[in-house]
Amino acid sequence: MDPDIEQSLHELLLRLAGRTPDQLLWRFRDWLGEGAMGTLARTLPRSLLKHRIDLDQAEYRLLVAGLIPHGADWHQVSSTLGVDDVTETRYTFTQSAPEWVNSVDSVSVLLHATLRGRADVGEVRQSWRRLGGASGEGGAKRVLLVTATAGQPRLTGELQRVLRVMGDEEPSVEVIPPRFDLPGYHRAALAESELVCVGAAGAGHRLVAA
Template identity: 50%
Template sequence: MESQAATACHELLLRLAGRLPDRQLWRFRDWLAAGALDALAGTLPLTLLRERVGITVAESMLLNTALLDAGADPGLLNSVPWVDELDDLDYTFTPESPERVNTGDSVAVVLGAVLHGRPEVVDVRGSWRQHRSGTGPATRVVLVTSVADAARLAGELQRVLRALGTYEPGVEVMPEGIDLPPYHERALAASEPLLPGVITYRRQLVPR
């Protein structure tokens, strides 16, 4: 079972999806899956400051719960700016790749083998993310709902996707029942089941 600090850190990293660059977010999740909270304690607050990412009061509480006991500098934690509300998303989501490239079969087959018989996995879906300006490549987002070990599972699936050639994998493992950020709500609303045979459901989303 994950510690309270690891659970808080995983939720914080979920909430930073779409706000931190993918190249940083996947690595932070990899460190968390490996139990390296001390590395995150020394790096994540500095990254938030450098990238000028403001956080909500609730996210600040998660940041402190996750990293204070792991050795984070309290002054740095308090220096991360607060925001009253988050800016609108920079991304849109679609069920299929906007580039109309069929690259899903190998991913689905391998993920199906990795996740087969995992009792903690409730739902596996996929969507495609693109910057709302229409520039840049589309990014596949794998959306997994799990009842346990979300941080560990995220790290494992990221490594699988990197082995398949995705350098900056988009893997969002959401604990069942969590209050989802807008990023995940919209990704789920535009998603399709990724793995046949896994019990899937579409959340009842509140329009924003």
């Protein structure tokens, strides 16, 4: 796969976090990690239109660069460009795990064992997301935030599979490349995140200052 096309789509899917339903976003990322570009070209533009998710100019350019070469319908792609500003995130975040998470968090333990000291991985953090204004802990969702210097789509797919095995059917995994301008969703999550572990590339690729 052309690495520029792959990177364009990965960055687009990062920018769609918090705006696209979780059950769709994780599948789009899984297909990208597997190189299923034809499937993405058929489904992503149509899903954006169905769920009325408008793209700004930068996102639209990423969509064009990523999917037009793989046969996406030009009319559908061009119809995704919105006229209004992108809506700010509807979610709030907290470092505090909900009560239903055991005192020894088995997911964090597994992530630590998988990613600590790993090549191309920088910092690994997690936050808990809730719909803005929601009370109670039943709707809390883990959001994983990882910096990686290479292979971001495949690492995303790998970590999604890990979380699904551990019971999260619609995992939220944000693998962030170097020099990526973080959207508001990610900035809010990072502001209320805790460190899980650091990979081999951690020293120069921290999400939060030490």
